[in-house]
Amino acid sequence: MSDSKKTAPSLYIRVDIPVKYINEFKEICSEVVIEPWEFGETEPQPTVDLSKFDILYTLGLHDNLSILKKAPKIKWVHSDSAGVEAMLNEDIKKSDVIITNVKGCSSVPIAEHTIAMLSSLARGVPTMIRNQINKNWVEIPVKDLENSTVGIIGYGDIGFEIAKRCKGLGMTVIGCRRNPAQRKGKYEPADLIMGMDQVDEVLSRSDFVVLALPFTKDTSYFLNEERINKMKKGSHLINVGRGNTIVDEDLIESLKNGHIAGAALDVFEVEPLPEDHPFWKLENVMVSPHNAYNSAKHLDRVMELFLKNLKLFSDGKPLKNVVEKGLGY
Structure with missing residues (x-):
């Protein structure tokens, strides 16, 4: 967005947001309409004329933005989730519509x-x-965290926060990211940062592997039989990124034969996790219901970010957390 005079945009919201925040939106916007789309429910049809709205607030995990055919004036779409995979169809990628998400709001709780x-x-x-x-x-076998190595695959905002805490436990931290030269600031908790082209080496060196990858065509089924076999025998896996980064059948086999000692999984390709899925019954697997992001402060963090962006939009200034459509995050 280029600099321009202050405007009072109109906002259409498809998620349920507490009234106190809606009132803050109304102080900036000329109009605010809320018609929530509950997760898992059939997409509701708008009851208002969408042609007058400038901003859409929705959930990037399940909204394919077909609604924009009825809303030609929309300049900015904000996702209430970090994942925006459902949104990024070819029409949206080619359009001038700006997409933002809540990246960073869940880094600490995750x-x-x-x-x-x-x-x-x-x-x-x-x-x-x-x-x-x-x-x-019965006495239980244990493993020391101190002096063990953790490989964080997908070393972004979340990985950075994980690394800080792992260093406090005396662990050796290897970050693995698409651009290994990129730094968050002067303080870097990772002992080593390697490129994604070196991921096999990271896997082979790690006692604990943390997947914090975004959803992209390159990360789909990233952890397959070949890569699992590169992991250190007896290592552990934690996935807090996306469910489709793992080939479930390959991981299940490795957990059963003992190559992977155990796994903690928070995200799954199909959610809720089906009742007959083997992950529920494997004794060396911990299942959490996509809950890693959760925090008593989560909503406040999300609203603070959106309000900041709403003011920037009103002032005609560049927005924060803009998604690079080509990359998918």
């Missing part, structure tokens, strides 16, 4: 969740809980 999973896998917590239920008093 990092804290990751540390909880790392510690649980290292200390045998899944076995401990089963033994408690069965009143079984």
